[in-house]
Amino acid sequence: MERDVGRIAAFTDGVMAVAITLLVLNVEVPHLRPGEGLGDALIDDVLPSLGAYALAFALVGRFWIIHHNLFEKVHSFDRTLMSLNLLFLGLVVLMPFSAQLYDVYTSRPVAAAVLGGTLGLLALVNGTMTRHVLRQGFVHEDRREETEPAVTVGAGLTTIFLLSVPAAFISVHLAEAMWISTIVLRYPLRRLGGLTSSR
Amino acid sequence: MERDVGRIAAFTDGVMAVAITLLVLNVEVPHLRPGEGLGDALIDDVLPSLGAYALAFALVGRFWIIHHNLFEKVHSFDRTLMSLNLLFLGLVVLMPFSAQLYDVYTSRPVAAAVLGGTLGLLALVNGTMTRHVLRQGFVHEDRREETEPAVTVGAGLTTIFLLSVPAAFISVHLAEAMWISTIVLRYPLRRLGGLTSSR
Amino acid sequence: MERDVGRIAAFTDGVMAVAITLLVLNVEVPHLRPGEGLGDALIDDVLPSLGAYALAFALVGRFWIIHHNLFEKVHSFDRTLMSLNLLFLGLVVLMPFSAQLYDVYTSRPVAAAVLGGTLGLLALVNGTMTRHVLRQGFVHEDRREETEPAVTVGAGLTTIFLLSVPAAFISVHLAEAMWISTIVLRYPLRRLGGLTSSR
Amino acid sequence: MERDVGRIAAFTDGVMAVAITLLVLNVEVPHLRPGEGLGDALIDDVLPSLGAYALAFALVGRFWIIHHNLFEKVHSFDRTLMSLNLLFLGLVVLMPFSAQLYDVYTSRPVAAAVLGGTLGLLALVNGTMTRHVLRQGFVHEDRREETEPAVTVGAGLTTIFLLSVPAAFISVHLAEAMWISTIVLRYPLRRLGGLTSSR
Numbered sequence: 001m002e003r004d005v006g007r008i009a010a011f012t013d014g015v016m017a018v019a020i021t022l023l024v025l026n027v028e029v030p031h032l033r034p035g036e037g038l039g040d041a042l043i044d045d046v047l048p049s050l051g052a053y054a055l056a057f058a059l060v061g062r063f064w065i066i067h068h069n070l071f072e073k074v075h076s077f078d079r080t081l082m083s084l085n086l087l088f089l090g091l092v093v094l095m096p097f098s099a100q101l102y103d104v105y106t107s108r109p110v111a112a113a114v115l116g117g118t119l120g121l122l123a124l125v126n127g128t129m130t131r132h133v134l135r136q137g138f139v140h141e142d143r144r145e146e147t148e149p150a151v152t153v154g155a156g157l158t159t160i161f162l163l164s165v166p167a168a169f170i171s172v173h174l175a176e177a178m179w180i181s182t183i184v185l186r187y188p189l190r191r192l193g194g195l196t197s198s199r
Numbered sequence: 200m201e202r203d204v205g206r207i208a209a210f211t212d213g214v215m216a217v218a219i220t221l222l223v224l225n226v227e228v229p230h231l232r233p234g235e236g237l238g239d240a241l242i243d244d245v246l247p248s249l250g251a252y253a254l255a256f257a258l259v260g261r262f263w264i265i266h267h268n269l270f271e272k273v274h275s276f277d278r279t280l281m282s283l284n285l286l287f288l289g290l291v292v293l294m295p296f297s298a299q300l301y302d303v304y305t306s307r308p309v310a311a312a313v314l315g316g317t318l319g320l321l322a323l324v325n326g327t328m329t330r331h332v333l334r335q336g337f338v339h340e341d342r343r344e345e346t347e348p349a350v351t352v353g354a355g356l357t358t359i360f361l362l363s364v365p366a367a368f369i370s371v372h373l374a375e376a377m378w379i380s381t382i383v384l385r386y387p388l389r390r391l392g393g394l395t396s397s398r
Numbered sequence: 399m400e401r402d403v404g405r406i407a408a409f410t411d412g413v414m415a416v417a418i419t420l421l422v423l424n425v426e427v428p429h430l431r432p433g434e435g436l437g438d439a440l441i442d443d444v445l446p447s448l449g450a451y452a453l454a455f456a457l458v459g460r461f462w463i464i465h466h467n468l469f470e471k472v473h474s475f476d477r478t479l480m481s482l483n484l485l486f487l488g489l490v491v492l493m494p495f496s497a498q499l500y501d502v503y504t505s506r507p508v509a510a511a512v513l514g515g516t517l518g519l520l521a522l523v524n525g526t527m528t529r530h531v532l533r534q535g536f537v538h539e540d541r542r543e544e545t546e547p548a549v550t551v552g553a554g555l556t557t558i559f560l561l562s563v564p565a566a567f568i569s570v571h572l573a574e575a576m577w578i579s580t581i582v583l584r585y586p587l588r589r590l591g592g593l594t595s596s597r
Numbered sequence: 598m599e600r601d602v603g604r605i606a607a608f609t610d611g612v613m614a615v616a617i618t619l620l621v622l623n624v625e626v627p628h629l630r631p632g633e634g635l636g637d638a639l640i641d642d643v644l645p646s647l648g649a650y651a652l653a654f655a656l657v658g659r660f661w662i663i664h665h666n667l668f669e670k671v672h673s674f675d676r677t678l679m680s681l682n683l684l685f686l687g688l689v690v691l692m693p694f695s696a697q698l699y700d701v702y703t704s705r706p707v708a709a710a711v712l713g714g715t716l717g718l719l720a721l722v723n724g725t726m727t728r729h730v731l732r733q734g735f736v737h738e739d740r741r742e743e744t745e746p747a748v749t750v751g752a753g754l755t756t757i758f759l760l761s762v763p764a765a766f767i768s769v770h771l772a773e774a775m776w777i778s779t780i781v782l783r784y785p786l787r788r789l790g791g792l793t794s795s796r
Contacts, residue, residue, distance in 0.1 A: 209411055309435075
């Protein structure tokens, strides 16, 4: 049933490709105020948006890698997996909105909480998919062992992202640091999960 | 002729991936009125849009699953199928417009009727495709039996969506309930169609 | 070299899928004027845009079918074909602009001429690709015969679309009729090209 | 591991297809000033944007061809290649922003420097990917020889694009000429790299 899984992966790639590209629509060409230089406008207005874009791109890209790593070991699916995958995509597509909200209202805890919540739900749905394919035996037998640590990694990601929601109300910078940690701490997290034999 | 059908499916995936992602453009970052908190604006302005987005995403996602389930059993095509598929895609691409219209003018029967009509035409064209591939013998012989119930399901969907057009003029909530029923009633509907042996 | 041609086709599908979906951005949710009903606004403002959308969708869809029919018979490529294909895509991507220009300025000959010119260049580049793959022997030997009539069809399309540019200055409706004729006259045109044995 | 590389290539195609299509959003339907003809508006406002679009499309298209030529020779990957490829895509997605900035502020050195810098980073990351796959032995043994010159071509492109950043402050036209030279000088550059046996 390779071909079927292939088409789910292809549709997922398509949706994630569009969503990840729409992130950049947050980075807007500045309208110069009278007397303002273009260089200043780029540094004051565009650079922070560019930072938010880079962070959101890295986070969505990270989820794409996780999805890719999972689906290359999967040989079949059922309706539950398809519904979970659609739910996953529905949350991916919300990322440009959440990232733009965070970019426009950077200093507001609520905006950071929305972004953290979107990421937390993404990690939760993704973790649920991982457990589901393992439980249903949809993973190639000889790749089962290297897939299992992904459950621990997924639980770790879910915990960090969901905890960033209350953390945002203590300090937006704390929430941001938690998100960045999931990118920086990829290798330690994976080791924690025992996923040492992965490619 | 696997490869050819594959490219039609891939193009369909591409168009549906873009269309389903554009649905989220209806969910806009709020402009705060003086004295308004971001939390209130999210609840008052964004939450209803988010609900309309979730509904439209689920409905387009449902059509993607139906399309996927059909095309994985198809081994050939003719010009009629290609034209029907393009017509199907032309209607899918209208979904972001219809969903936004419904989101902006939620209480107006006309807006609900336009969304219901778009969904009804989608189901009609999709049902016509199903009947066409069965009649022309484009379905793999050993999967024919599990495909036939899809005709009944398609007729059911078409009827519900088209009836939601006049229903919208009685009550917008009635029309909405009918759309949601097509997602919730997936399993009963399929059973009705006798599609009990499907995956 | 199947796989390579496959990736060119896949990239082409991706670009055409995005471009054909962006066509719908021309169809905008109306802003009601005081006292105006939504139904009236839909008929007065949205319906003409919907017509322009349907026409542009059908024309881009037609080019996708032509491209698909050509590339399923091609087994190799060179740098010239890749450059021609990129030029083809560059023109496809202009279609949302040309279609919107025509939608906003329907009664102006210049707008119709721009759309006709875009279509003419598309048909010209496509015809050049067809002749190139035949000349270079990139077409599967046993499908050569059914490919050759596409050259005549391509020349016919190019002629009609390019002639619609001056025709637009006589009457915009004449130009429009010429475009529609390329969709309606598919079968006679193909017969003219001797492509009677095609699928 | 063909299939895995295939999905990376497919996701790359998806992102590049969306990004290259978004370039055209810079070309906007003109709003006529009182007494202004549509023809004049097209020549004065749209034609320069169209030129910027054509240049940006050709440059992104060139990077797609380079990426395609590399990945058709690659049979495996590691996490470093995946991260480099995501970085590459993150920069591709910035191209619509950089191109629009350059289109809106054509005469400003800073805008040209941003576009030149984006292109330079793209070439740098791409060159790093090329060296990485060669070093790690991810290239099919029998295609290794024809891949090696790509390192020289990549270094040449990186140098030209990065030098266009300071050059923009001397003259915007000089920077523009340097970008165009990378399209026009494809064949001499490749010869320089000894890539004479390539297709």
